[in-house]
Amino acid sequence: MKYLSDLLTGLAFTELQGSADVEISCIVFDSRKVVPGCLFVAVKGTAVDGHDYIEQAVKQGAAAVICEELPGHTASEADYLMVANSAIALGIVAANFYDRPSDELKLVGVTGTNGKTTVATLLYKLFRELGYKVGLLSTVENQINGKVIPATHTTPDPVALNSLLRDMVDQGCDYCFMEVSSHAVAQHRIEGLKFSGGIFTNLTHDHLDYHKTFDAYRDAKKAFFDSLPKNAFALTNVDDRNGNVMLQNTRAHKKTYGLKNMADFKVKMLENEFNGLLLNVDGDEVWFKLVGSFNAYNLAAVYGAALLLDQDRSKVLVSLSGLTGAEGRFDYVISPSKIVGIIDYAHTPDAVQNVLTTIHDLRKGNEQVITIIGCGGDRDKTKRPVMASMACEWSDKVILTSDNPRSEDPEQIIREMEAGVTAANKRKTISIVDRREAIKTACHLAKPGDIILLAGKGHEKYQEIKGVRNHFDDKEELTEQFNLLN
Numbered sequence: 001m002k003y004l005s006d007l008l009t010g011l012a013f014t015e016l017q018g019s020a021d022v023e024i025s026c027i028v029f030d031s032r033k034v035v036p037g038c039l040f041v042a043v044k045g046t047a048v049d050g051h052d053y054i055e056q057a058v059k060q061g062a063a064a065v066i067c068e069e070l071p072g073h074t075a076s077e078a079d080y081l082m083v084a085n086s087a088i089a090l091g092i093v094a095a096n097f098y099d100r101p102s103d104e105l106k107l108v109g110v111t112g113t114n115g116k117t118t119v120a121t122l123l124y125k126l127f128r129e130l131g132y133k134v135g136l137l138s139t140v141e142n143q144i145n146g147k148v149i150p151a152t153h154t155t156p157d158p159v160a161l162n163s164l165l166r167d168m169v170d171q172g173c174d175y176c177f178m179e180v181s182s183h184a185v186a187q188h189r190i191e192g193l194k195f196s197g198g199i200f201t202n203l204t205h206d207h208l209d210y211h212k213t214f215d216a217y218r219d220a221k222k223a224f225f226d227s228l229p230k231n232a233f234a235l236t237n238v239d240d241r242n243g244n245v246m247l248q249n250t251r252a253h254k255k256t257y258g259l260k261n262m263a264d265f266k267v268k269m270l271e272n273e274f275n276g277l278l279l280n281v282d283g284d285e286v287w288f289k290l291v292g293s294f295n296a297y298n299l300a301a302v303y304g305a306a307l308l309l310d311q312d313r314s315k316v317l318v319s320l321s322g323l324t325g326a327e328g329r330f331d332y333v334i335s336p337s338k339i340v341g342i343i344d345y346a347h348t349p350d351a352v353q354n355v356l357t358t359i360h361d362l363r364k365g366n367e368q369v370i371t372i373i374g375c376g377g378d379r380d381k382t383k384r385p386v387m388a389s390m391a392c393e394w395s396d397k398v399i400l401t402s403d404n405p406r407s408e409d410p411e412q413i414i415r416e417m418e419a420g421v422t423a424a425n426k427r428k429t430i431s432i433v434d435r436r437e438a439i440k441t442a443c444h445l446a447k448p449g450d451i452i453l454l455a456g457k458g459h460e461k462y463q464e465i466k467g468v469r470n471h472f473d474d475k476e477e478l479t480e481q482f483n484l485l486n
């Protein structure tokens with residue numbers, strides 16, 4: 001049983017209307033989910049202002065309200081707590097409601113444009129192999145020591161997040177590895193959490209629809225490191241242009257990993273083949289199952305973090321060498337006629353370039369590379385022509401198609417992608433709106449030995465068109481088409 005007064009530890013508030021000894025059944029920040037006895041936190045959003053729903057929330061039985069401004073009419077049956085920023089307050093009360101679970105395990109956050117899911121998932125798998133009970137919060141799924149809990153966001157909202165962390169603690173977890181998206185930092189979803197470490201992967205073009213400028217996007221990532229406590233570690237990619245920027249104002253222990261520059265954890269790439277990577281890790285040569293130079297960075301980050309968490313170096317290298325990556329990241333199927341199909345979650349210009357240059361380096365002869373690619377609707381539009389241009393630059397044929405059009409017109413998204421295709425590259429590009437048809441066409445165009453890259457949707461099991469999510473699984477579709485070819 002929790003009272004409003006129990007939830008106020010660490011929360012600076014300007015005014016309290018009421019006694020705060022009211023019982024709180026749960027915390028809600030969406031008026032449509034209000035239940036009797038809840039605490040309603042009014043948050044200003046991008047579409048609407050939660051403050052407009054306070055009166056409705058109280059009518060539906062909210063016992064207390066946290067807000068930045070009082071509504072025109074306040075009811076005597078509810079308590080009202082005024083704060084400077086409700087989103088920050090939401091994080092703090094959510095942590096208090098669940099008895100601050102992040103204090104009871106070692107929580108490590110991973111941020112950056114690409115590689116978050118891969119690094120968090122590898123750490124999760126590694127620590128389980130090392131014998132610990134572990135939790136994972138990721139884009140693909142959340143897990144508590146092997147039990148899967150579906151994920152709705154890369155970083156859950158503060159209430160879901162603290163509830164999951166509480167379950168992890170109650171189930172004996174020693175560690176939790178989580179992705180920290182830039183949206184989550186900007187919206188204060190991680191407020192009130194105690195991190196033992198933070199990892200930065202890289203920073204390239206994405207989400208400019210939301211953050212508006214690259215600097216604002218960078219600063220959202222940096223704010224995570226600025227907020228780390230003194231006894232945590234801040235592990236950065238020293239080869240990334242913004243790697244050191246992340247550490248500028250952190251109080252945490254500053255540590256680096258890299259392939260090119262001097263680093264605390266230094267990795268060199270010796271071989272990069274279809275069946276894995278041979279790396280020199282601080283002097284030891286080890287084969288890993290992951291493919292692509294970008295994964296050498298992800299592995300370096302995981303290795304560094306494991307050592308900073310006081311794990312035995314040789315055990316870490318042995319376990320890590322046997323691990324596979326996250327679902328839908330450089331996953332592949334091979335057709336009976338030996339066409340190679342690669343399913344990858346590349347949905348930023350940098351990721352598209354990385355995955356295609358990796359494929360380019362792995363090619364043995366003059367196999368063709370056929371890329372199928374789309375761009376998500378209701379997301380950063382400026383990356384559309386750039387992703388199409390990257391795909392053309394590094395492929396022999398490109399099929400522009402739909403990703404998740406969401407509320408947008410799919411044909412319009414494709415037109416915006418086509419704007420990035422040069423006149424010379426037009427001849428190798430075709431546009432097919434229906435993703436299933438695009439996959440079928442690629443399979444018919446491919447000859448034995450050719451490589452089909454199916455980019456952008458990775459593990460996703462749906463395609464969202466006009467707000468409706470239909471079942472769609474890239475790997476399933478490709479496998480089906482491959483079998484039909486026979």
Ligand SMILES: CC(=O)N[C@H]1[C@@H](OP(=O)(O)OP(=O)(O)OC[C@H]2O[C@@H](n3ccc(=O)[nH]c3=O)[C@H](O)[C@@H]2O)O[C@H](CO)[C@@H](O)[C@@H]1O[C@H](C)C(=O)N[C@@H](C)C(=O)N[C@H](CCC(=O)O)C(=O)O
Nearest residue numbers: 029030031043044045046047048050053153154155181183
């Ligand atoms: C752009 C974005 O992040 N939006 C998130 C944001 O929505 P919003 O700011 O538009 O909210 P809003 O609709 O304006 O509403 C403001 C407030 O009023 C409340 N409300 C609204 C209507 C109503 O009738 N009553 C009511 O109380 C809402 O619950 C909310 O608290 O706050 C909502 C509540 O927390 C989130 O669900 C929503 O995530 C949407 C669904 C989303 O898709 N977010 C994506 C972009 C996202 O966060 N992605 C990152 C990953 C990105 C990456 O790959 O790096 C992630 O962490 O998943």
Ligand SMILES: Nc1ncnc2c1ncn2[C@@H]1O[C@H](COP(=O)(O)OP(=O)(O)OP(=O)(O)O)[C@@H](O)[C@H]1O
Nearest residue numbers: 113114115116117118139294329344345346351355
């Ligand atoms: N370290 C890296 N550097 C550049 N690209 C990478 C890196 N790791 C993975 N990628 C590419 O980015 C894609 C997405 O990887 P991953 O899912 O690990 O990133 P993420 O940061 O979790 O993405 P999201 O923002 O959607 O959560 C991969 O499929 C691969 O193409």
Ligand SMILES: N[C@H](CCC[C@H](N)C(=O)O)C(=O)O
Nearest residue numbers: 347375376379403404456457
């Ligand atoms: N976490 C990313 C996922 C993009 C995946 C892509 N398939 C899309 O739908 O745009 C985002 O919300 O931008």
Ligand SMILES: [Mg+2]
Nearest residue numbers: 116117139154
């Ligand atoms: Mg992710």
